[in-house]
Amino acid sequence: MTDHTLSIPSPPPPPRPRSRAAVVLLGLLVVVLVGASVLTIVLFVGAKEEHGLEVQRLDQTSRSLTAAEARLEETESTNDTVTGRIATLEAQNAELHKCADPARDSIIAARDDDDAALGPAVDRASDNC
Incomplete structure (x- = not known):
């Protein structure tokens, strides 16, 4: 008989124990990633709300600018009308002064008994009135 010795296989080497530091580091990394995700979502929602408010503003x-432009056009139209009216009134005023000034001068000359000034003033008043 031959000696056969049964060889018992040696147990596999035990798995290397996980480093506690690596587990803690991975846990912190997960917490940081979750926190960053939450912060991103909060900032996105806030930015979206701000965008809506800015669109409303x-x-x-x-609308305010459109209303102001309409008022400006109306004011310019009114200003043109008033400017035209002023020009018309100034022309009428100049025409009336042609008569009124010699008439006033003749009244003043008559009141002051200035016969030398009265004759020409009355002539100018009769020509222009």
Whole structure:
């Protein structure tokens, strides 16, 4: 008989124990990633709300600008009308002064008994009136 010795296989080497530091580091990394994700979502929602508010402000400003432009056009039209009326009144005033000034001068000359000034003033008044 031959000696056969049964060889018992040696147990596999035990798995290397995980480093506690690596587990802690991975846990911290997960917490940081979750925190960053939450922060990103919060900032996105806040930015979206701010965008909506800014769009509303822009719309209101546009409406105000349109109303102001309409008022400006109306004011310019009124200003043109008033300027035309002023020119008409100035022309009428100049025309009326042609008569009124010699008439006034003749009244003053008559009141002051200035016969030398009265004759020409009355002639100018009769020519222009």
